[in-house]
Amino acid sequence: MNQPLTPNSFRTGPDEEGRFGLYGGRFVAETLMPLILDLERAWKEARVDPDYKGELTSLATHYVGRPSALYHAERLSQHFGGAQVYFKREELNHTGSHKINNCIGQILLAKKMGKTRIIAETGAGQHGVATATVCARFGLPCVIFMGATDVERQKPNVFRMKLLGAEVRAVTAGAGTLKDAMNEALRDWVTNVADTYYLIGTAAGPHPYPEMVRELQSVIGTETRQQMLEDTGKLPDAVVACVGGGSNAIGMFHAFLDDPDVAIYGAEAAGHGLDVPNGHAASMSGGRPGVLHGNRTYLLQDENGQILEGHSISAGLDYPGVGPEHSWLKDSGRVNYVPVTDAEAMEAFHLCTRFEGIIPALESAHGLAHVAKLAPTMRPDQSIVLCLSGRGDKDVHTVAASMGLEL
């Protein structure tokens, strides 16, 4: 393949058709097309509307707790013996992860559009909880689609959603994980087009979702950039985030894309290892381009274009695709996407817990596992920021099981 030309800026996408180079687009059934065009119009208006922006900022401040802290993880830095490691503390947000940033933005848009029913898909349950939360806050009925397998392995989050008033529908189709939940949410949307808003949780799906979710999450990187300049007087030498669908990652990366001296790393879930057939969820390191869920992007698929389920110990990374902007950033070479196995993530989980007194989500632990590889290769006057996207309370059962314990 020819080396793609380096663009003047990595921050201008997508184009009018919702494409990031080859990736993105609007691959949806005709029934949904008019809705998606409506959504695009409403979003274009909202993003420049001072009232919308004012409401969003007010909720971010008083409800979510923004800005989130930037924390110097001194003991881990010392332990790794190289670069200074910082955490962008998205796990301190209301509901315990970055997901709420996107949900408040989209629920305000849904209200503006006059929609009266919200649907969403969820894997680990973090996006489901965040969606159920904003629906409670705005008094809207909410249906969360969740794979039956995930309902089983994320029971505490299922109960939280129910407490918040959401209806949780267990999806038994396929392997009962995130992709099946997304298929079912799309089927619901195509059936209830008039009143329903589909609140997608990651920077994937048909245009304008990837762009909209990125814009709503890019507060992470914008704050980080400013906080690093204030705290250290310079930009970080590297930023790292985990990538499933990739919403926390694109939110962290976007502000740094045109800073050529900042190295950017996305940690993909390599599960049992990239060489284990269908044993990982690293769509960019171990997949190839295809079309699913409204966009073209890197996918885990067989040689006939059938989608594979993949595997990750982290339910939030257990998805066979990735946001289209990441696929473009991979091909362009601006971001390095690296595989992290279940075992490496688990080791990083324990390190973070014991050295910093922070229990990270298994998703975020994938990012930290890459930091553990990267930091020792760097000098002590250099710095790395990890997006600590979520807290790990939800994962204690999974961690216990990996230690041979039952809670």
Add this chain to the structure above:
Amino acid sequence: MTKRIENRFSALKGEGRPALVTFLMAGDPDGETAFEIMRALPGAGADLIELGMPFSDPMADGPAIQKAGLRALAGGETLKKTLATVARFRESDTDTPVILMGYFNPIYVYGVDAFLDDALAAGVDGLIVVDLPPEMDSELCKPALDAGLSFIRLATPTTDEKRLPAVLQNTSGFVYYVSITGITGSAAPDAGKVGGAVQRIKAQTDLPVCVGFGVRTGEQARAIAAVADGVVVGSALVSALEASLDAKGAAGTGSAEAVLSIVRDLAAGVRAARLATA
């Protein structure tokens, strides 16, 4: 463009009756059974055949067709085998139009140009690809039309007057009106509402308009056929096939007949409905 679709609709116009379009999933539950059924469909009264290309993630399909696709994939069905089935069908039937229906990814991975060459050589007449709206025409629709295959577009209740011209622009063969907002195999459509929608579409195109999603019985087929140029039936046939399978999901001696007897009933319904205006 292959001539079979046009020839078939003009012959039906001569008979003064609408078309029965039947769907079956390629390779469900195995390639041989699906072929047996396909070969017998015209004799049972099917005027056009839609052959499903199984996909792991059929976002617009209800449980019946989802399961049919998974059965076919479990049985080892691939796009290559589906095309081979069409070629085999053509050995004994050179007139019945065959339309492949499915999702874009398996075609994209096969390679658009290679797929179009092979589909044409196998005797395919048209394509229905659910996740390619007009905005995505450069992906497959235009190359298919250039290669001489019809690209049949779905129009839906959400396709308003303003959008309809864009939907019709590169459509050929016929227009497939999706009678409900929803997935395949849902509630039965209201024939009165469908009639109005078909008239709105026909005001903007000379192509035949066929109606599908939710038609299960001969009586429903007759009601819809009275207001359209054709009726598409899928989930009802796929469900009948499913009901005929044994506990291991294998076809039995009665499987083909389970589907064909419904097709005969639907054909009688469609034949009882004369086209009001030719």
